[in-house]
Amino acid sequence: MSAAGANRIAGAGRLTPANTVRFTFDGRDYTGLEGDTLASALIANDVHLVGRSFKYHRPRGIQTAGPEEPSALVGIRRDAARHVPNIRATVQEIHDGLAAVSQNRWPSLAFDIGAVNDIGSPLFSAGVYYKTFMWPKAAWKHVYEPVIRNAAGLGVAPDQPDPDRYASRYVHCDVLVIGGGVAGLAAALSAAESGAQVILCDENANMGGALRFEGEAKLDGLEGYEWAQQAVDRLSVMDNVRVLQRTTAFGYYAQNFVGLVERVTDHLPAPDPDTPRERLWQVRAKRVIIAAGAIERHMVFANNDRPGIMLASAARMYLNHYGVAVGRKVGVYTANDSAYAAAIDLKKAGVDIPAIVDLRTDPDSGLVEEAKGLGIRVLTGHAVTGAGGKLRVASMTVEPANGGSKAEIIPVDAIVMSAGWTPSVHMYSQSRGKVVWNEESQRFLPGEYPQDAVSVGACNGTDGLQASVTEALAAGETAAKETCPKAKKSGVKITVDGEGKWAGNMVGAGPGAGAGKVMKAFVDFQNDVTAKDIRLAVQEGMHSIEHVKRFTTNGMATDQGKLSNLHGLAIAAEALGRPIPKVGLTTFRPPYTPTTFGAIVGHARGKLFDPTRKTPMHVAEEAAGAVFEDVGQWKRAWYYPRAGEDMHAAVNRECRTVREVAGMFDATTLGKIEVVGPDAAQFLDLLYTNPFMKLGVGKLRYGIMCREDGFIYDDGVVARVAEDRFHVTTTTGGAPRVLHHMEDYLQTEFPHLKVWLTSTSEQWAVIAVQGPKAREIIEPFVEGIDLSNETFPHMSYAEGKVCGVPARVFRMSFTGEAGYEINVPADFGRQVWDAIYERGAPMGMCLYGTETMHVLRAEKGYIIVGQDTDGTVTPHDAGLSWAVGKKKTDFVGIRGLNRPDLTAPGRRQLVGLKVKDGKTVLEEGAQIVANHNQSPPMNIIGWVSSSYWSENCGHPIAMALVEDGFNLMGKTLYVPMPDRVIEVEVRDTVFFDKEGGWIHG
Amino acid sequence: MLLIHCPYCEEKRPELEFRHAGEAHVARPADIANISDAEFAHYFFYRDNPKGVAYERWRHIHGCGRFFNAARDTISDKFLTTYKAGEPKPELVEAANENKAEAQKGNSAK
16 A cells, blocks of 8 residues: 555556655645645545535535536635635645645534535525525524525635735737647647747646546657647747646636636745745737637436546546546446546556446447456446445446336446536637537537637547647647748647547436436536426526526536536426527636636735825824825825824814914815916816906916716816916816816817816925914015915915925915915925924914814815715805806806706705704714604705814804705704704804905904 | 727727727717707717717827727627727728627527
8 A cells, every 4th residue: 555545556647656745634644646636635545525515515525637626625724824715626736734624514524414404405406595585584684694604605715814925917929828738739839830929828737638647649659648748848948938837717808818827836835935826917819729628527317426426537537647546446427438448547457347337329339349358347328327325425326228127236436427528618608709509519619709719629629639639730820820920830740649539428417317306416516406406497487598597506606517517508408398509508707717816916905905195295294193094095184183182182173273373284185287378268267167267367266167967076276377377276086087077178179279288286285374373374484475465365376485495375265264375396395394384383383184174164164076065066056156157158067057957946955054952963974854753764855965063163063965955044954863863953054254254364 | 908099199008098988979069058958968968879889989098198089899899990089980881780780680599
């Protein structure tokens, strides 16, 4: 007995017996060999039971030897943060220290309480969730769903952040070859030798495809697998070729954009921390050659999911590549020639083959004779109608295919099966190609190509090694010629000296698993869908394959129905009494196999998820103790708490200080657009509701921008810097879309206007100094501007120097105080900020953040677009009719504002609310009703848009959009909350300094 | 990800550089202030949403910044052509007919 497992066959396989690897499964230590997958190593140690199924908790084993595996899903654990659930044991390579655990079982894999679902399974048939758990309604959320979610399912997601790195690369090539089997290798060689830039990818650890298990194939005088490795070596050293192993083409998108994911470190015992775990390749290929091969199908019979039952090709792969026998007494059930080769290989390796059961009455006589010559019993025209055993298959029940005589029970410890080969059309279908049913060969094949792609070999339905090689060589050379101007003849020739037999096919349920039988004959192992479920779906009225799929969930598991789709379709077609192509195949969608979020996200997570924008004064604000809030991508100082202050106290202090002394505020995030040109004023006149033609140089104007529908889109203050130059400000969040909106009109509707637009948001740092002492504080720093009220009144603009730095100074206010907004080149922002702070602070000035800014502006009834407007508010609704130019003959929104609904009475209008109890701060977003005694659903007449505690007023303040609000002044309305009703009185929106004198200083 | 040909840059660039900007060839009425409600509705709200060739505006927002027009087949997602703003709508009879035939085939199969 080998150290690396009792089922190792001496002399078989390609692994080196001396290179042992230690790993654990469910806490037990095992030894495997370097190059093993977890599946091959477990089978070598005679472990077939590896998991419990999704719904019925049935014991499940290893059914394949590749990416199509539906059942053998395990958790792989490297350390606490690196626990990956639902990994296919057939794909995961083992390494020293690998720890794997089984899933969906409790308390243990061999004894699982959840298996009661299997006994109670009539309750859990297809569609059960839609029908059974409907009543009482609340029970779904609190009882049924949690219980079902707990019982059904696969692995457990890790609960710690992923510590690994994931890389991402873009790459262009002439020819992308998907699949490194014989066809893919031939195509890649041919394209590469013709001179094309080629990428060849294959999802497995070793290239060669079927050559990894098929012993008969001989190419260029070499054993098939040996030939494949030499081909890979030849390609790997070519400058124009990139060979990507362990790399899955998971998605085929528009214009030959193909997503590949390369697994870089999962197979390594101690990965270099500088190496990414996976690498995403986003490939744009001039042509794609799909050489995806074919996937063997299982047979549908009762209890066909018992551990130890697997595809014939998988058994052959385990033997010929890994040197592992899948059992000691292996039954064979087939409708295809290739299973014979598995039986013959196993027999020659010393494994007992009690019988080959062939559904066909007249299989290839050469194969039958060869098997019989080795002493294998061959039962043609027979079917396996059941499997015995529970945690491991123990027997197979064999009956003549057409029924009749008595069943024979044959003891086995494994069954290998083949219903034939399904061309892997996933990539073709993802490219939006429509598959076409081939009646003769009973399979779906690629039809017309919507993109520049071609399929070669088994995925194209090309039978035979010689034909595949010829086709692939031609495809490679043609692709090179048509995509690469410098292509030459490839000159690649490959001679085929021997090949296996692959003929034979059956789809649907096998004999004994037909309609009317009570049994579990699985079609889709991963989602626990049986033949009976599919018939039930049809019986329940699902006549489209899309409905059958969704009702039964057939093919909807993470394996995407690689084994099950065709069987499911055939059973549905039979139940519907319609031919298969009339029932149709569902569309294949990316990803082809499960793809990690890590690979998709790449570096774009944590701090790199989204750019962070910080103003030039950010560090100074941080030092001053600011708490920041996110406004779009900006970090904005929210409030500046002092020792012992909570947010409320800090904001109250800041609000008071600004009105009593002065405050300084970072307004840099405001959007800024420089509008320049001889027609600049005319352009702004068209884009804003306000008139701009007559705005004097050195003056400011508050402007409202509408869309054509008449609703407020943005607002801001505009300065006329010169006859032909304006400095436009926008809301912080609105800057990019306002520029986009302006560009749109300038380029497409008003292209005759001579105007140039430039975003200057990042060029200017903006320091707002507001309050009674604002002028006194900044005066010593200002050169070239007379700040006196007479020469520089409210809404004035001037250029000068502040702290010796060229500055644009706005005399304006968003607080209701006399104030200035100083624009200096961004690089000088910090130095001017510091200078003003050093002078202002001893005079009693404070720094204030966005929260105080919000409160102060609300005290004055100034709106914030996006808070007090919601895309359905006109300037008139907002009480800003004065800002709409009455004499203007055109502006964006002029016609929209006159739409009947926008001029009708009863529109929601912006009003102030007084809270009657004088202390309750309303919730922003709260609904408003006229009569709180009505029964729900109540007639809602508005909502609270802004609400704060105003320290300066000594009571709460609020603004709201209320139906016909302007005519409700003094009326009492109600704000119903879950625990009480709050009484409010409608009033105007100006809560502080109603006369507006303060602003003039 | 689509590759889109910018008629100003005269090269194909990735979709990420572009922004879709609605239906093309919807001109703002010259005397917009005086048009009827129905005319305004047609200008502002009504859109074609065809199955087949759609004429639409795109902006090379993270490139040259220009708005341009494109004809795109909404069935295959393929760009048939792109052209500069202000240029006339190209006649794409052949493609449109093909798509019509395709659509009819789809209908008869139902």
